[in-house]
Amino acid sequence: MSLNKIKKPLLIALVMALLTSVFTGCSSGTTDSNTENADAGAAAAENGEKVLVIGFDQDSDIMDTMRTAWYSDALIYIHDRLITRDYEFNYKPGLAESWDVSEDGTVWTFHLRKDVKFHNGKPFTAEDVKWTIDTIKDPDTASPFREDLAAIKEVEVIDDHTVRFILEYPFPNLLYNLSATAAGIHPANAYEEYGDDYGKKVVIGTGPYKLEEWIPGDKTVLVKNEDYNWGPEWMENRGPALIDKIVLKIIPDENSRIMELEVGGIHILRNVPETYVEQLDNNPDITVHKNPATKLGYLAYATDKEPFTDVRVRRAINHALNKEEIIQFVFKGMGEPAYGYLPPALKDEYLEESQELAYEYDPDKAKQLLAEAGYADGLELTLSADNSSKSSKLAEIIQNQLKEVGINTNIQLYDSASYTDMLKEGKQELFIREYSWSNADIIDWFLLSERFPYPNHSRWVDEKTDELIKSAARQPTWEERAEGYKEVQRYLIDQAVWAPIYIPVQMIAVRKEVKNFKYHPWMLQYNDGFDIEAK
């Protein structure tokens, strides 16, 4: 019973066609990049090319600071900003050599560097600054960054190297907003010039690295900008970077990321999970740098609902939490207790006396306050959190601690998109949040009454808070603004609007091949003297 004479060739042809189409035709893209990689590897061995590989868990969707808030770290190095922040978090000149602010704080004049060139060879001028700011402010761009520049009424080009910002009201926080990743300067008319490719295949900046290749979901390859010699004054190396290439590699699985780090497939891993720290600390090839993060974890509650309308209940919840125990249980002791509403790393704005003013762990006091408020028999509440393993652990221990003082809670976990939706709809009672932000204006986001019901998810609508925040935000100078925010924090602590819990540790694992690693609290500056052994 052999195959039919006609059918056999047909079968073979079918299988061959399938195989060839899959392994040759379709894969032409990957094959090309393979050979390229192999060539690059060979060349690297010959020229001693220095390549730094950094591991990430997720990629961004689009390489454009103006169109998403989900940035790739690559954009930090592709673009420069008017203002920079040094290792101590001070504001320092960037593309702007200097700037003066009018006495009332509403006119800012920036004097730009004259020696700067974009990656496409064009000189950097005031027109580029104007185009970037105007594009972000244009509602058609639908930029998530638009709101941050709301204070700017107009950008005027005075001459090629002078640009003036006219503000609606004094707004010292412009310093922060203009030094953020989102404020990277693009060449004027980039959208017209590069069309649909801009933000996908092409991104042009003046930064120390240029975009060589981006394969979404896989990797981003940056190559050093040989012409770069306009590094900010606080950098040790103001010229071209020492490392030839930076590869941002996406490795979605946590375990695989750690393994790659251990075998040297990646050199730097940010946000190392606490569970791996001990293992990496014991590895002689790896150093884990631990610094306090500009993040804050807290327990919040819907302050417009019973029983949270009563300040005694809010204070009781604060007294019920044993922060040290929580940090020990959830983060293996890595982290600091939080007392105020800002992370201490924001040295200008942080309120030093937060700890003295805050509510120490005291379950008896908590019970007493609850009794005074009329809840001597205890309370039944829901406790919501996102479904990450960290948050569920937090929920578990908070549930236990609250139980000690007579508050029984039901834990409800949500995936992150549903969690946001639930908070918007206002179904929350007690809920766990962590923010990551390095500016005092986070308080505006979460607690101004005009942000109700979201992002003001603690549903805090309070005239005095609004007044204090607005007055702080519109002071003419940065120093007066910082003082204003300290006043806000004193009031918030007194009102127990949240129950702050922890400041996590920022953990960055670095392999021994990386030389001269310097921690920066905001953006790691790989071009500032970082070096790596050639392959």
Added chain:
Amino acid sequence: MLKYIVKRLILMIPVLLLMTLVVFSIFYFAPGDPVSRIAGPNVTEEVYKSIQKKYGLDQPFVVQYLRFLKSVAEGDLGISILQDRPVLEMIKERLPVTLQIGLLGFAITFAIAIPAGVAAAVKKNTAVDYLCMTGSLLGIAVPTFWLGMLLLYVFAYKLRWFPISGDGSFKQLVLPGFAIGLTNAAITARMVRSSMLEVLKQDYVRTARSKGLLEKTVVYRHALKNALIPVITLMGLRLGWILGGSVALEIIFSIPGIGRLMVDAILSRDFPVVQGSMLVLTSSIILANILADILYAIVDPRIRYG
């Protein structure tokens, strides 16, 4: 035969339409939308709404669904909300590597399952049989992703024969291919064995033997070919499972295939991408089943399609 194929292909259309409607409804009514990712945690309601408007997400259900169908009809499968690129282009980038892993897995499956199944059947109730069947029981019990992690740990991390995360080389396909191949071979080998045992009892096998043919010829030319028919059905159904099952492997082995594309899109609520990849996956499962039906006719002359 041709008429049959055309009929089957036409029948695909309502199935695919229903699938898109279900997926679309789930995304429309499920909480969360892609704007929260674009906007980040700190934007006002006004900015949020303006972004929603830009991508047409403020439109009613029917308008959004019809717009999606229109883009399918135009052939680009819609535009990803987050990446602002045609979904078809994204799928084209991601599909080849998934297919490569799948086909390698398939090849490994057959390379192991057929000899093992035949050997177990021919040497029934001997040590060879027990060895093969115990091995296959193990293979069935082990989940693919777990086997993947094990292979990664031993061959990539400890022995360093293979890359830990995908590097675009052929080597990156080997371990996930084996993870698929080994687990699938387990179930396939059992199928080959029982099917072979059935066939070996048939009269024509006895006839072949009594003609004095070599045992090898009897087993491979006469028995195996008939025993493969149920195995082909199984493989047709398994193809979908392999494509879907590669999601976990693509994550573990850091390979940017279509499975990861879909999972990322689900998490960020980028529904045109989910729709597009679901469409491709569903079509390939249906096509695989049609292909299996065609293969029957080729392998078994008794089967004819009118």
